[in-house]
Amino acid sequence: MKALRGHWACAGRAVCPLFTIMVLSCSTEPALQHDVPQGRRPDGLLKYSLVFFIHGDGDYLYHDAFGKPRDADEVTVLKARSIAEGNLRTEVFIFHEKRKRHTLLFFPQRDGEFFYYRNGRLDVHERYWRDDHNTSFGYEAEMYRRFHTAEGQDVKKIVFFFGHEIPEFDGEDYNASYADKPFTVDTFAGCLREFQGAHRPFDLVVLSTCYNGTPYTISAIAPYARYIVASPDNLHLSYFTIPSFGQSDSAASDVTIDTWTKKFARDAFDTLAGTVHTAVSVAIYDAGIVQTYLRSIDTIYERSLSIMKEYPAASREHCDCASIPEFIQPDMNRGVEVYYKPPRFGRSKQVLNHSGWECWKITGLP
Numbered sequence: 001m002k003a004l005r006g007h008w009a010c011a012g013r014a015v016c017p018l019f020t021i022m023v024l025s026c027s028t029e030p031a032l033q034h035d036v037p038q039g040r041r042p043d044g045l046l047k048y049s050l051v052f053f054i055h056g057d058g059d060y061l062y063h064d065a066f067g068k069p070r071d072a073d074e075v076t077v078l079k080a081r082s083i084a085e086g087n088l089r090t091e092v093f094i095f096h097e098k099r100k101r102h103t104l105l106f107f108p109q110r111d112g113e114f115f116y117y118r119n120g121r122l123d124v125h126e127r128y129w130r131d132d133h134n135t136s137f138g139y140e141a142e143m144y145r146r147f148h149t150a151e152g153q154d155v156k157k158i159v160f161f162f163g164h165e166i167p168e169f170d171g172e173d174y175n176a177s178y179a180d181k182p183f184t185v186d187t188f189a190g191c192l193r194e195f196q197g198a199h200r201p202f203d204l205v206v207l208s209t210c211y212n213g214t215p216y217t218i219s220a221i222a223p224y225a226r227y228i229v230a231s232p233d234n235l236h237l238s239y240f241t242i243p244s245f246g247q248s249d250s251a252a253s254d255v256t257i258d259t260w261t262k263k264f265a266r267d268a269f270d271t272l273a274g275t276v277h278t279a280v281s282v283a284i285y286d287a288g289i290v291q292t293y294l295r296s297i298d299t300i301y302e303r304s305l306s307i308m309k310e311y312p313a314a315s316r317e318h319c320d321c322a323s324i325p326e327f328i329q330p331d332m333n334r335g336v337e338v339y340y341k342p343p344r345f346g347r348s349k350q351v352l353n354h355s356g357w358e359c360w361k362i363t364g365l366p
Contacts, residue, residue, distance in 0.1 A: 045119065047254075048090040048158065049150040051195070052080045053140075055163030057099045057111070057175045076162050077113075079242050084117035091150050092117040095140050097130060100177035111177060112139065116147050123147070136183065137191035144195050151199055156257055158204045159195075159225075160242070161188065165210040168217065169309055185212075185220045192224035201225055201287075203257040206264070208240040211318050213283045214358045215301045219294045222287035227261045229268075232338075232358035233281040233318070240268040240282070262337070269339035277344040283356040289335025296329045297321075301359070308360045317363040322355035332357065 056073035064070055077096050084092035094115040100108065110127035117123065124147065128139050150157075167174065171182035196202065205225040207217070213232025221228055229240070243264055255263075261284055269282040308316050321327040336356040343349050 045089050046091055046150040046152075046155055048087070048156050049148065050083070050090060051093045051144065051159045052076075052095065053159070053161045053163070053191075054080065054094065054096045055161075057097050057177050058164060073162065076242070080160075081115060081117075083242060084115070085120055085122075088120045090117070090119070091148070093140075093144060093147070095143075097175075114140075114143055116143065118147075131178065131181075136181065136187050137194060141191065141194035145197065148199075153200075154254075156204070156260065157200075157202045158206065159192065159202050160206045160208060160240075162208045166207070166212055166217065168214065168305060185217050189220040189224070192221065196224050203227065204229065204261050204264075206240060207231070208235070210235045211358055213281070213285070213356060215294055215297060215321070216305065218285050218287075218290060219298070222285075222291065222294075225287050226257065228285040228287060229261065229265050230283060230285070231281050232283055232320070232354060232356055233279050233340075236272055236276045236278055236280070240264075241271045243267065265337070265339060269341075273341045279343040279348060280339075280341040281354050281356075282339045283354075284337040285356070286335035293329055293331040293334060296331065297327055300326050304360055307362070311362055315362050317361055318358050319361045320351075320354050321357035321359040324359055324361070327357065327359060 054073050054076050056071070060072040060074075062070055062072055073096065077094065080092065080094045084090065084094065092115070094113075094117075096113040096115075098111045098113065100111050110129055112128040112130045114124065114126045114128060115122060116125075124143075126143075130139070132139060164174065166183070166185050166188055168185050171184040171187070172179050174183035175181060192202070192205065201223070202225045204227045205221055207221075207228070207230040210231060211234065213230040217230065218228055231240075265282050265284050269280060272280045272282075322332070332355060338354055338356040340352075340354040342351055
């Protein structure tokens with residue numbers, strides 16, 4: 001799938017994050033600390049419960065305005081940690097998935113890193129093996145069930161996923177280190193199901209990825225979220241601005257989740273629209289309301305995916321679902337709020353809006 005060739009830099013997979021080499025006798029790095037104080041911070045003080053999935057097992061290299069090479073996943077980890085440390089009414093789970101590396105070419109390093117913050121303090125920091133469990137997110141789900149306590153109705157539960165486009169099919173090359181373990185939309189939906197368990201759905205799931213505002217993606221995630229924010233188009237650096245949460249200790253933390261979601265999406269759009277010349281699209285999906293449209297085009301979209309699988313990746317191309325007549329239905333725009341800016345150049349610069357739904361088409365065939 002063309003979209004899998006890199007979507008933070010939206011370029012081919014090439015460079016992994018650099019890691020500090022720790023020379024240990026006949027071993028790898030330690031699991032680090034579990035420091036969970038008892039009875040220090042009552043649950044009632046928490047206003048946010050945040051989960052960050054930061055994928056780094058691929059090409060996330062880009063160059064900043066000064067020409068300095070950066071790894072987008074490492075930058076995002078630092079920003080997530082900064083949010084966790086600066087907010088006293090928040091619990092934060094950060095899972096960083098890295099590429100397999102070895103110390104001195106022989107000793108394998110743990111390829112996952114987990115941080116758990118509560119009330120601004122780092123309680124748990126652990127490195128782990130990503131393939132130690134039967135399911136793709138077995139370790140992550142176990143850590144979430146162990147430490148998650150913020151489950152009150154006034155706590156906003158938000159999941160962020162940063163990475164390449166999550167494929168709807170295939171997915172064998174999503175993880176550079178685990179080509180034998182496909183990662184798809186269904187894999188991620190299964191992860192959300194494990195995390196949710198018997199708890200209420202997440203208030204918001206944010207997909208900071210390219211091209212994941214598709215009917216199949218939204219349908220798969222909708223059972224586990226009240227709202228979903230995604231880009232139906234190409235997303236420059238696959239990067240939504242992470243909010244500061246700087247007001248989480250004030251009355252601003254009491255805004256409703258729909259108000260918070262709209263502000264987040266608008267801020268992400270404004271930041272991108274002011275800095276890039278490519279198309280910018282950010283869409284909010286109300287998981288309940290969009291079900292009517294999703295049911296009406298379910299069979300059509302499933303058929304289109306079956307057709308796509310028969311063609312090589314070079315012949316497949318994303319497009320606005322509104323450009324395909326059979327996807328235009330009366331409820332197409334219900335439950336979807338779209339922020340869109342056309343590119344400054346290219347064949348799409350005259351297209352001034354987007355439906356918020358992304359589909360597939362076959363192109364470039366003789």
